[in-house]
Amino acid sequence: MFRKLTLAAIALGILCGQAQASGWYVIVPPSTNRGVYPYAVLSLWYQVDQYDTARECGVALNSVQESVRAKPHDWIQESFLYGLCVSSDDPRLLGRRWY
Numbered sequence: 001m002f003r004k005l006t007l008a009a010i011a012l013g014i015l016c017g018q019a020q021a022s023g024w025y026v027i028v029p030p031s032t033n034r035g036v037y038p039y040a041v042l043s044l045w046y047q048v049d050q051y052d053t054a055r056e057c058g059v060a061l062n063s064v065q066e067s068v069r070a071k072p073h074d075w076i077q078e079s080f081l082y083g084l085c086v087s088s089d090d091p092r093l094l095g096r097r098w099y
Helices: 002-016 053-071 075-081
Strands: 023-028 046-051 084-089
Touching: 002 023, 046 053, 053 075, 053 084
Parallel strands: none
Antiparallel strands: 023 046, 023 084
């Protein structure tokens, strides 16, 4: 599963351009071949990219979501439909270590 999430993160970077700054994270819920778990606590979600501003994060996430909606997708891609942009200091992420 880690490998597929890594591939999804690479795809997000290719589609949206690489961002080297911090401040806002694109995160996606955990998923398996049984489906996506959008109601999981945010500490279980995966960070797939980071941006300087909320606007940059939102534009990138919306672009990926539009791409996923436009064609058939698997359960990993579906997780991006539930993706969120969250501030790096969001209290719901306290204690979280991104892998």
